[in-house]
Amino acid sequence: MHNNTAISQLIEAGKWISQKGWVPATGGNFSARTATGYVVTASGFDKGQLGTHTFIELDHQGNRTKGAGNPSAETQLHLGMYKLIPHANVVLHTHSVAATVLSRVIKSHALNLSGYEMQKSLSGVTSHLDTLSIPIFENDQDIDRLSLLLSDHHLHTPIEHAVLIRGHGVYVVGRNYKQALRHLEGLEFLFSCELERLKIEGIGTQL
Numbered sequence: 522m523h524n525n526t527a528i529s530q531l532i533e534a535g536k537w538i539s540q541k542g543w544v545p546a547t548g549g550n551f552s553a554r555t556a557t558g559y560v561v562t563a564s565g566f567d568k569g570q571l572g573t574h575t576f577i578e579l580d581h582q583g584n585r586t587k588g589a590g591n592p593s594a595e596t597q598l599h600l601g602m603y604k605l606i607p608h609a610n611v612v613l614h615t616h617s618v619a620a621t622v623l624s625r626v627i628k629s630h631a632l633n634l635s636g637y638e639m640q641k642s643l644s645g646v647t648s649h650l651d652t653l654s655i656p657i658f659e660n661d662q663d664i665d666r667l668s669l670l671l672s673d674h675h676l677h678t679p680i681e682h683a684v685l686i687r688g689h690g691v692y693v694v695g696r697n698y699k700q701a702l703r704h705l706e707g708l709e710f711l712f713s714c715e716l717e718r719l720k721i722e723g724i725g726t727q728l
C-alpha cells in the first residue's frame with residue numbers, strides 16, 4: 522500500500538475511534554505497514570483531528586524519511602509488533618475506559634474471554650465456546666523494554682489479535698485497515714461486556 526493511502530485511512534480511523542471515546546486527550550497512536558516501510562502518527566496530537574501533517578513516514582528499518590515533529594512515543598512497540606506478526610499491516614492503540622480498567626482489575630497475565638458470540642468478530646474464531654486469550658503486560662515508560670517483553674512472550678504464545686497494557690490501553694492488529702477496525706470494535710464490545718459481567722458476578726469468575 523502507498524503511504525498516502527495508509528495516511529488517509531488512519532485519519533478516518535482516528536475520527537471514528539475518537540467519536541467512540543477511545544482516544545481521550547492525546548492518547549493512542551496508529552500505524553500501518555506500507556510498500557516503502559511504515560507510517561505512524563506523530564506524538565502529542567488529538568487522534569480525532571489528524572491531518573497529513575501529523576504523520577511520520579519511516580523506511581523498512583524504522584528510519585524517518587518524511588514528516589515533522591516526533592514520531593509517537595510508542596513507535597518502537599508498533600515496529601516490534603510488525604516484526605513479530607507477519608500478517609499485521611495495521612496497528613491501532615487506544616485508551617478506552619473498558620480496556621484500561623479491565624487490565625487493572627485482572628491481576629493475572631491474560632484476559633480470557635469465552636461464551637460471547639461476538640468473539641467471532643476476531644479472525645479465526647469460529648465459536649463462542651472458544652477461549653479468546655488476550656495477554657496483559659505491565660505498563661512501562663521504557664518502550665524498548667516493553668517491546669522486549671512482548672517478543673519473549675510471543676516465542677511461546679504467539680500474539681494474534683491484540684495485547685493489553687495494564688492501566689494503559691490496548692494494541693490491536695489487523696491484516697488491513699478494515700480488519701483492524703473490526704478487531705478493535707469487536708474487542709471493545711467484549712471488554713465492555715466482561716467489565717459489566719465482573720461487576721455483577723465478581724472478579725472470582727474470570728476464567
Ligand SMILES: CSCCC(=O)C(=O)COP(=O)(O)O
Nearest residue numbers: 547548549550564565593594
Ligand atoms: C496522554 S497520552 C500518554 C502517551 C500515550 O500513552 C499515548 O498513547 C500517546 O502517545 P503519542 O506519543 O503517540 O502521542
Ligand SMILES: [Zn+2]
Nearest residue numbers: 548549614690
Ligand atoms: Zn498509549
